[in-house]
Amino acid sequence: MKKLTGFITIAFAFILAFVLASCGNASAGVEVDKSVTATATSITFNLTFADNNGNLESKKAVPHIKLYGYSEEAEDHVGDYLSQDKTCSFTNNIYTSSTVTFTSLTKDTKYSFRFYVTFNEAEELLDTWVFATSNDNAKEIKTKDDFLGMVDDPDGDYTLMNNIDFEGDEISGMFTSESKAFTGTFDGQGYTISNFKFSTSNFGLFSYTNGATIKNLVVVGSDEKYLENMRDPEGNGIEIINGDYSTGRSSANIGILVGTATNTEFANITIDNVNISVKGNSSAVLNVGGVVGKAIDSCFTNVHATNVSLDFPYVRLNVCAGLFAGSISGEGKAVEDLTYTAKDTSAEGTITGTLFYTSSEGYAYVGGYAGDLGSSGLVSDSYVVADITLYRDTTTTNLNKFALTVGGFVGANLNGSMNVLKCAAIADVSVKAGNSQTTDTDATSSKLSTKIAYVAGFVGCVNKHINIIKDSCYVKKTNGINVYALEKETDDEGNEKIFYVASNVCANVYSATKLSNVLCANDDTFDTTVFSEKIAKLVNQYLA
Numbered sequence: 308m309k310k311l312t313g314f315i316t317i318a319f320a321f322i323l324a325f326v327l328a329s330c331g332n333a334s335a336g337v338e339v340d341k342s343v344t345a346t347a348t349s350i351t352f353n354l355t356f357a358d359n360n361g362n363l364e365s366k367k368a369v370p371h372i373k374l375y376g377y378s379e380e381a382e383d384h385v386g387d388y389l390s391q392d393k394t395c396s397f398t399n400n401i402y403t404s405s406t407v408t409f410t411s412l413t414k415d416t417k418y419s420f421r422f423y424v425t426f427n428e429a430e431e432l433l434d435t436w437v438f439a440t441s442n443d444n445a446k447e448i449k450t451k452d453d454f455l456g457m458v459d460d461p462d463g464d465y466t467l468m469n470n471i472d473f474e475g476d477e478i479s480g481m482f483t484s485e486s487k488a489f490t491g492t493f494d495g496q497g498y499t500i501s502n503f504k505f506s507t508s509n510f511g512l513f514s515y516t517n518g519a520t521i522k523n524l525v526v527v528g529s530d531e532k533y534l535e536n537m538r539d540p541e542g543n544g545i546e547i548i549n550g551d552y553s554t555g556r557s558s559a560n561i562g563i564l565v566g567t568a569t570n571t572e573f574a575n576i577t578i579d580n581v582n583i584s585v586k587g588n589s590s591a592v593l594n595v596g597g598v599v600g601k602a603i604d605s606c607f608t609n610v611h612a613t614n615v616s617l618d619f620p621y622v623r624l625n626v627c628a629g630l631f632a633g634s635i636s637g638e639g640k641a642v643e644d645l646t647y648t649a650k651d652t653s654a655e656g657t658i659t660g661t662l663f664y665t666s667s668e669g670y671a672y673v674g675g676y677a678g679d680l681g682s683s684g685l686v687s688d689s690y691v692v693a694d695i696t697l698y699r700d701t702t703t704t705n706l707n708k709f710a711l712t713v714g715g716f717v718g719a720n721l722n723g724s725m726n727v728l729k730c731a732a733i734a735d736v737s738v739k740a741g742n743s744q745t746t747d748t749d750a751t752s753s754k755l756s757t758k759i760a761y762v763a764g765f766v767g768c769v770n771k772h773i774n775i776i777k778d779s780c781y782v783k784k785t786n787g788i789n790v791y792a793l794e795k796e797t798d799d800e801g802n803e804k805i806f807y808v809a810s811n812v813c814a815n816v817y818s819a820t821k822l823s824n825v826l827c828a829n830d831d832t833f834d835t836t837v838f839s840e841k842i843a844k845l846v847n848q849y850l851a
Contacts, residue, residue, distance in 0.1 A: 339370070347414040347441050352407045354395060368426040370395045374409050377417035383435050385419045412440050445494065451476065454500070457489070458482065464492040467524070473503035481514060488515035488569070495524030495576075502527075510559055510566030510600060522574040526563060526581070558592040560600030560633065561585060563612070571605045572640065573598070580614040593626045594633030595619075596677070597654055602632055606640035606684070607649040615656030621663040621700070626671050627678030627718065630654035630693055635677050636722035639684015648684030648726075651839070655692040661742070662699045662709065670710040672718035673697065674767070675734045681722035686730060688839050690846075691716055692784065693734040698742050699755055699792075711760040712767035713738060714814075715781050715788075719761070719768040725820075727776045729838055731846050732765050735784040740792035747791045755792035761814035762790050764827055769813060774820040778837040780828040781812050782849045787829070 338357040343350065352372060371394040376386030395405035412418065417439040423430050445464040448454050451473055457465060458481050482489040493513075500512065512526065513519070560567040563581050578598055585595055594601040597615035615630045627633040631654035639648040654676055662671065672678040675693030680686065693715060712719045715734030716727070738760075739745060740753035761767040764781030790809045808814040811827035826833050828850055835843040835850075 343438055345438060345441050348412050349408055349410045350412060350418065350420075350438050350440060351409075352420075354405045354407065356404065368424050370405070370422070370424045372407055372409075373421045373423065375419040375421065377419050377437060383419070384417075384437050385421065385435060389418075414440055416440050445492070455481065457491075457493075458487075460491070461487065462490045465494070467493070467495040467498045467500070470499045470501070472501050475502055475504065477504045478512065479505075481512075482516070483514050485515055485517065485567070485569075488517040488519075488567075489513045490516070490518050492520045492522075493524070494522055497523050497525065497575075499525040499527055510561045512564050514566045515569075516565050516567070516571040517569040518571070519568075520572045520574075521564065521576065522572075524564075524576050526576075526578045560594045562596045562599035562601075562632070563615075565599045566601070568599045568602045568605045570603070572608075573606065573610050574608045576610045578610075578612040578615070581612075582616040582618070584618045584620070593628075594678070595626065595628045596632035596634075597630045597656065599632045601627075601634045602636070602682075604637035604639075605635075606647060607652050608647070610649070610652045612654045613656070615654060617656070617658045617660075619658075619660030622660045622671050622697075625669050626673075627721070628658060628660070628672070629674045629677035629718070630656045630658065630691060632677045634679040634681075634722070635686075636679070636681045637683070639682055646684045647687065648682040649686045649689055652686075652689040653691065657694045657696070659696045660698070662697060662711065668709075670712075671697075672712050672721065672767070674714045674716055674718040675732055676716045676730075678718040679721045680717040680725050680727075681720040683724050683726065685726045685728055687728045688730070688842065690731040690842050691734065692845075693732070694784065695734060695736045697738045698745075699740045699753075701741055701745065701753070711738070711755070711762075712814075713760075713762045714767035715764045716779075717766045719766070719770060720774065725766070725769060725774040725776065727779055729777075729842070730779045731782065731838065731842050732780075733782045733784050733846065733849050734764065735786045736762060736764070736788050737786070738762055738790045738792065745791075750791035751793060753793055755790075759808070759815075760792075761808055762788060763808075763810040763812060763814035764788055765812045765825065767813075768815040769820045770815065770817045774817065775823070776820070776825050777823040779825050780833045780846065781826075782828045782846055784849060787811075 340355045342353045344353070371392055374389045374391035376389055378384055378386035391409055393407040393409065395407060417437060420436045420438065421432055422434045422436065423432055445466040447468045448465050449468045451471060454471060455478070457463065461482060503512070513521065561583060563578050564576065565571065581597065583595060585593060595617060597612040597617070598610060612631055617628055617630065619626065619628065631652065635648060639646040658673060673695060674680070675691035675695060676689065695713060697713065713736055715732035715736055716730060717725065738755065739750045740755040741750040764783070764787070765779065766776070788809055788811065811830060812825055813822070816822065824837070828846060835846050838846065
């Protein structure tokens with residue numbers, strides 16, 4: 308797809324020849340050719356004159372152009388006069404050529420121009436022209452420096468013109484706060500950005516976005532087509548992120564594409580073969596996702612993340628984690644008469660973590676698709692294929708300070724309603740009160756948490772507002788849901804407290820929630836024809 312960038316040049320080679328003498332001023336004897344350059348906010352006329360009688364050179368004749376609005380109804384398409392009259396100014400006072408520019412125009416708008424000559428104190432109209440400003444003033448991105456240079460114009464429109472391999476270089480200082488957010492448009496045109504790393508000043512390829520649009524983009528960590536020589540000695544994909552936020556970081560939203568997305572539209576995006584490894588201090592709040600860390604009032608269409616690895620060596624903080632997004636909240640966008648947050652989206656990969664309790668209150672909301680899904684918009688026709696494995700560090704004892712909620716599709720909804728339609732979670736979830744060397748028997752005699760912990764195949768806990776989950780299912784990938792921990796404990800009054808609930812679909816459901824045709828497809832007959840063809844084929848593959 309050809310993009311118009313910077314400016315558009317419309318050349319007219321000798322298409323206009325005015326002989327001023329023919330207009331009642333026989334002694335003028337002037338001919339003119341023009342070419343026109345249009346940008347999104349300006350139109351420039353480059354004029355070339357032939358002076359047969361020397362009246363321009365002697366300055367007896369003065370050409371000038373007036374700007375008018377465009378009228379569809381008027382025969383000559385001339386609307387209201389817009390108070391710009393540009394007299395032709397000539398280089399070295401010789402009337403041979405002139406450049407006339409009209410500025411402060413509106414993008415993608417037609418204007419009418421009247422070309423006059425004043426001769427012998429009489430103004431004569433010689434012709435009327437109609438031209439439009441360009442509909443795209445996007446800047447071309449061809450190199451690493453071009454991409455990094457976007458920070459100087461966060462409100463700009465950009466078009467990626469080719470693949471960019473960052474060759475392992477770090478990206479830093481790009482849109483690093485809400486006040487410095489990217490607010491423009493980035494069209495990747497199907498090209499790929501690859502092999503970059505973040506410094507601690509960045510939490511995504513675009514750290515913060517607000518009112519932005521990002522579309523038609525591929526982001527890869529390692530792929531034979533683009534990075535066939537960029538694998539480690541064992542043949543594994545190169546890490547895009549290797550973040551350690553263990554020092555002085557109270558909160559961070561971390562995503563491969565965007566850290567914090569506000570009122571942002573995403574469309575036609577693929578993210579592949581990336582790894583996020585995150586540590587945090589005891590007071591930090593993290594939202595971590597394969598596409599975005601935290602999305603607020605944003606919309607995703609045809610966005611897919613594959614081969615994503617999220618690793619939390621120590622979950623000793625408040626964290627929301629998902630292969631697609633850490634947290635999604637706020638309003639959706641109107642699409643096809645429905646308000647969507649996500650449509651035709653997916654995520655595939657692994658989440659691993661070790662719960663490390665401290666004296667501070669903490670929580671972990673972990674979901675294959677999203678840790679926290681509380682958007683009023685509809686999440687539709689989407690799926691996740693996930694392996695989720697969580698351990699509890701056996702050296703920690705402050706179990707009463709930590710809450711855990713895990714779901715194959717969503718951990719919980721913290722910030723609003725959850726509306727899910729025709730979605731599938733294909734997942735194995737393993738939670739163990741111990742490390743990878745702890746036997747299952749030993750783990751079942753150890754506490755996971757003294758707070759209630761919810762673990763389930765589709766959603767761990769639906770606990771706020773009115774929610775609707777319809778025509779969706781959980782399917783075990785291989786081993787299904789497995790929780791190895793002490794099931795019950797006794798409080799000071801001798802009452803038993805269940806501290807985790809394992810279920811095939813939902814571990815805990817708020818009373819106002821409406822579940823309709825939400826099943827564990829391994830145990831119950833589920834009509835996969837409610838899904839899109841792609842999701843139905845995938846679910847049937849794992850049911851076979």
